[in-house]
Amino acid sequence: MVPKRKTRSTPETTTTTTSVTNAQLQAMIDQGVTASLAARNATRNGDDSHTSRTGVRRTERVARECTYQDFMKCQPLYFKGTEGFVELVQWFKRMETVFCISNCSVDNQIKFSTCTLLVGTDVTGYNQRFQELALLYVRMFPEESDKVERYVSGLPDMIQGSVVASKPKTMQEATEMASELMDNH
Known part of the structure; x- marks a missing residue:
């Protein structure tokens, strides 16, 4: 059986049902994991892209030299x-x-x-x-x-x-x- 997702545009009147197959669900999970890993690798490898998925620029801490x-x-x-x-x-x-x-x-x-x-x-x-x-x-x-x-x-x-x-x-x-x-x- 295919999982069903219900959303309401207005609480009293309309109900919309969206079906998502297991393959589509797995593809969405894979896409999210891939994006997360890419972001993590970018920060590890010194990539200059510091923008989160929400479009907000992250600040990077600059390590200061040890005194x-x-x-x-x-x-x-x-x-x-x-x-x-x-x-x-x-x-x-x-x-x-x-x-x-x-x-x-x-x-x-x-x-x-x-x-x-x-x-x-x-x-x-x-x-x-x-x-x-x-x-x-x-x-x-x-x-x-x-x-x-x-x-x-x-x-x-x-x-x-x-x-x-x-x-x-x-x-x-x-x-x-x-x-x-x-x-x-």
């Missing part, structure tokens, strides 16, 4: 360097979560995450731990210059300026200069 304050609001873990492997892995996972939540760019990820590395005045221990971490997380330092910059940024304040002034090009130059300066203090 250091945004990053810190996500409560990243601090890493002292004395913890073991499990804590290091937890730190990495937490950093990845914070990067995702705060919409942090790759350039800022490196800069901001190094601020969570806590360093004392034991430069020898810092050198060793930094090298271990750099080997475990190679993606953090794509170039030698990045590695040197991040190493120097984690040095104690009392020698950091002097190491920066020496403009080390390699990790070896940076670690030698830092060790020499710490021995003189």
Whole structure:
């Protein structure tokens, strides 16, 4: 039996019956699903059509760049360097979560995450731990210059300026200069 649909143009007088076959009903459903999927894919693929089926233009939110304050609001873990492997892995996972939540760019990820590395005045221990971490997380330092910059940024304040002034090009130059300066203090 074919489903029937009744509509009334005026409540008291006229009744119109419209028959819809199962094939027509299925075609209408398919058309709606296709339109919905196309709209979803357009927004995922960055299509510039932001008009809904009703003709009303939707507003698109523009993602703003992550600031250091945004990053810190996500409560990243601090890493002292004395913890073991499990804590290091937890730190990495937490950093990845914070990067995702705060919409942090790759350039800022490196800069901001190094601020969570806590360093004392034991430069020898810092050198060793930094090298271990750099080997475990190679993606953090794509170039030698990045590695040197991040190493120097984690040095104690009392020698950091002097190491920066020496403009080390390699990790070896940076670690030698830092060790020499710490021995003189």
